[in-house]
Amino acid sequence: MQAIVMTETGAPEVLVPRAVDAPRPGDGQVLVRAEAIPVLYPETKVRAGEFPVPVALPAVFGFQAAGTVTELGAGVDPALLGTRVVAATSGVGAYAELVVAEADSVTVIPDGLRTDLAAATQMPGSVALALVATAALAPGETVLVEAAATGVGSALTQLCAARGVRVIATAGGAEKARLAREHGAAEVVDHTAPAWADQLRDLLAGGTVDVVFDSIGGDSVTPLLDLITPRTGRVLSYGWLAGVPTQLTAVDLILRGLTLTGCAGPAWLGEVARRRADALDAAARGQLTVGIDSVLPLTGAADAHRKLEERSALGTVLLRP
Incomplete structure (x- = not known):
């Protein structure tokens, strides 16, 4: 599958498109086919080395992805299969076509809310x-x-x-x-x-x-x-x-x-996590609107990071696998 690998800490160029093996979900995990990946400002700090990198490098980068659950690990509620969700990772694996996440870290997207808008809305x-x-x-x-x-x-x-x-x-x-x-x-x-x-x-x-x-x-x-x-x-x-x-x-x-x-x-991060479903519900009800600045191909991850660091984006930047 196609993914963005962070080779080392540094400038946006350390985010490199590569073909990697597709992941499989383990116990308590789900596999999500990503449709929209939000580029988050804190990710630029992790990439630059200003915040701790959660794993040894090189590694597939990324904290969140929205898409459809296509496979379940052992012990996961069968109702999640085929569901649209926003998945949160521990900081690795989200900039990819297929994303593994803990089942308790995914938020079901309400009916009527587009996947792109869910991806753009959940974090902010x-x-x-x-x-x-x-x-x-x-x-x-x-x-x-x-x-x-x-x-x-x-x-x-x-x-x-x-x-x-x-x-x-x-x-x-x-x-x-x-x-x-x-x-x-x-x-x-x-x-x-x-x-x-x-x-x-x-x-x-x-x-x-x-x-x-x-x-x-x-x-x-x-x-x-x-x-x-x-x-x-x-x-x-x-x-x-x-x-x-x-x-x-x-x-x-x-x-x-x-x-x-x-x-x-x-x-604090635990408190934010508890608000994820509320954020998507507010967006679905029209009470919260987060704009989308642009949608770039997955291979444009480095360009997306530049946009955020230059503060030229007027809304969320999404990556499309």
């Missing part, structure tokens, strides 16, 4: 649902969604707006700002502009932000500290677009009575 939708639940939003609050034109950012913007909170979004450039507004942002500031915190201060007109959803990391929140509601304000840090986690200190938080929640690690 499940992360956004977990973030909104963790933030414990109250009607009338004001939230700041960083990088609101990304997959998670756009899902967050939609979910927050639906809960009756005022959403101020950040986005880089006019086109991404337009997308953020379409998804429910009341106002948008350009986080690529110098001193963009001053834009936020002007929009708040003396008010404050109750929740910051921080996907950029680094020092992105530091200029905002005095614009966050004292005593009850909270920062949820879940992304490292700047390359490092948010650089807030305990003193930054204590002096203002703010809370910082780190949305990472095994417990």
Whole structure:
């Protein structure tokens, strides 16, 4: 079968198309014929060596794939055979025509939801649902969604707006700002502009932000500290677009009575996994829309990674075996 093998850590060119042996499901596993493979931003960090690589290299790369279950291992519910699912792996095996996954890691795609949309929605939708639940939003609050034109950012913007909170979004450039507004942002500031915190201060007109959803990391929140509601304000840090986690200190938080929640690690990933079916259900009901930027052939995996790293994608990039 055709697959994308990661030969070593490094630039996108380490993702190489190769013919490999077809996998077979073991006990408690399923075999999925992939139809749509989402390219996820964290995958670019794994490929670059910034996040740990889960197996020895070379290995077939990839964390998720959507398609149809074609074979079952021992002990798997027979009802899964022939079902459309989104399968999650431990970080290997998804960039391929055939994907083996643990049966308890697959999410059945609801009737009426296209496979492509399910593939595009599951990761950003499940992360956004977990973030909104963790933030414990109250009607009338004001939230700041960083990088609101990304997959998670756009899902967050939609979910927050639906809960009756005022959403101020950040986005880089006019086109991404337009997308953020379409998804429910009341106002948008350009986080690529110098001193963009001053834009936020002007929009708040003396008010404050109750929740910051921080996907950029680094020092992105530091200029905002005095614009966050004292005593009850909270920062949820879940992304490292700047390359490092948010650089807030305990003193930054204590002096203002703010809370910082780190949305990472095994417990957080477990919470996200529990939201997978909810994300697909929300998409099937039209409550959550994740755009698809482009669909590339499986052999275009390296090009897909470049698009994400250049931040030129306006939606999810899918690979088609």
